[in-house]
Amino acid sequence: xxxxxxRQSVHTIYDIDANHLWGFGVRGIITDLDNTLVGAxxxxxxPELIEWLNRLQKMGFKVVIVSNNNHGRVSAFAExxxxxFIHRAKKPTNxxxxxxxxxxxxxxxxxxxxxxxxxxxxxxxxxxxxxxxLVQPISIKDEGFFTKINRRIEKWALARMKx
Numbered sequence: 001x002x003x004x005x006x007r008q009s010v011h012t013i014y015d016i017d018a019n020h021l022w023g024f025g026v027r028g029i030i031t032d033l034d035n036t037l038v039g040a041x042x043x044x045x046x047p048e049l050i051e052w053l054n055r056l057q058k059m060g061f062k063v064v065i066v067s068n069n070n071h072g073r074v075s076a077f078a079e080x081x082x083x084x085f086i087h088r089a090k091k092p093t094n095x096x097x098x099x100x101x102x103x104x105x106x107x108x109x110x111x112x113x114x115x116x117x118x119x120x121x122x123x124x125x126x127x128x129x130x131x132x133x134l135v136q137p138i139s140i141k142d143e144g145f146f147t148k149i150n151r152r153i154e155k156w157a158l159a160r161m162k163x
Contacts, residue, residue, distance in 0.1 A: 003126045004118045006134035013037065013114060013135055014052060018059055021112055026131055028104030029056065030097065032115035033067040033074060033085075035137035042138075045081055053081065062104045066096050068120065091115075092124030 010016055013036065021029075034040040037049055045053070056063060065085040067074045078085040084103050089096035101111055112131040115121020116138070125132040 003123050006122045006132040009134045011136050018056060025110055026112045027110045028062045028106035030064055030066050030100045030113045032121050033065050034069060035116045036114060036135055039138045064100045064103050066100050091120040097124055097128045
C-alpha cells in the first residue's frame with residue numbers, strides 16, 4: 001500500500017513548487033497527459049499550460065510526456081509543444097519510466113513523476129524510486145472505462161489506508 005502514496009499531493013500542476021523540486025535535485029519531469037495537463041478530451045495545451053511548461057524549461061527542467069494513450073492522441077498534443085513523449089506506456093511497468101529517464105538524461109533521484117492516478121503514475125514512479133506528485137484529475141466525466149475502474153480501486157485503497 002505504501003507504493004500508492006505519493007511524495008506530494010496537489011490540486012493542479014500549477015500548485016507544484018518548481019523551486020522546491022529544483023532544490024531537491026530534480027532536473028527531469030515525467031508527466032502524464034490526460035487529466036493531468038489537460039482534460040482527457042482536450043486536444044491542445046491551454047495558454048496557461050504553455051506558460052507553465054516554458055517556465056519549467058527556463059528553470060532548466062527537462063520534460064517528457066508519458067501516457068498510456070495511443071500515438072495519435074499523444075503526438076497531436078506533444079509535437080506542437082516540442083515535448084518528447086512516450087505513448088502506450090503501459091504504466092505502471094518500469095519500461096516506460098526507464099525510457100523517459102533516458103530521454104531526460106536523468107537518474108531516479110533527479111526525476112519527478114506527475115500524474116492523476118495512484119495505480120499508474122504514483123505506483124510506477126514509487127516502484128522506481130522517483131519523486132511522485134499526485135494531482136487531482138481535471139475532468140473525471142471524460143475518463144475511459146479502465147480509468148474508471150482504477151478510480152474505484154484507488155478509492156478502496158484510500159479507505160484502507162485511513163484505517
